[in-house]
Amino acid sequence: MAHPANEETIDLVKEIFSSYLKEHNQRQTPERFMVLGEIYRADGHFDADDIFFNMKDGGTRVSRATVYNTLDLLVECGLVQRQQFGENQYYYERAYAYQQHDHIICQECGAVIEFCDPRIQEIQTMMEKIHDFNISGHSLHFFGTCEDEEACSRRREVKSGKKSKVG
CATH class of the missing domain: 1.10.10.10 (Winged helix-like DNA-binding domain superfamily/Winged helix DNA-binding domain)
Structure with a gap:
């Protein structure tokens, strides 16, 4: 985080x-x-x-x-x-x-977990070489659902408490 x-x-x-x-x-x-x-x-x-x-x-x-x-x-x-x-x-x-990082997103409650794995940078470097391309950045998102259903449910309730949200 x-x-x-x-x-x-x-x-x-x-x-x-x-x-x-x-x-x-x-x-x-x-x-x-x-x-x-x-x-x-x-x-x-x-x-x-x-x-x-x-x-x-x-x-x-x-x-x-x-x-x-x-x-x-x-x-x-x-x-x-x-x-x-x-x-x-x-x-x-x-x-x-801030260093490049990627995301895991719960599709139920919207929780976002940031992570950074150096292997992703290695893949990016390899793709640049293979495709003769200068990559200026990337965006990686994994989508799924929280395993802790109780915490996920509480976060959903908190989020829905802000009825004025756009989207």
Whole structure:
């Protein structure tokens, strides 16, 4: 599981985001930088509503639209990755200064387990050689169901408690 970023990394990604916003004639609002900070202080994967509710619960007044729009900008500038784990199920994760990793996703409760196996990098390197191709990254998702049905059921109940979820 990825751990929250340190303040030095957060300052650096804020600088990168600031430059991106300037280059693309986008407004540099405090809310956008608060969303960025929230993302880089979070653990692992999250969806847009997770960020919205965490900020709201923490006393930060930010609209859901601002969260969604900021996520789009952060994906465009490469600071956040968008992963699609289901038909309409999008999760996000930090993209700056984190090693490549892959995912196991429960199709029942949506739990996401991150893992990193060096053999996958070896396969990627071999594929580059065999196919004379420069691979810039990869995405690997294994889908299945949790073996612990009780924990899976509890996570489903918690997720469905947020009725405002998109997807």
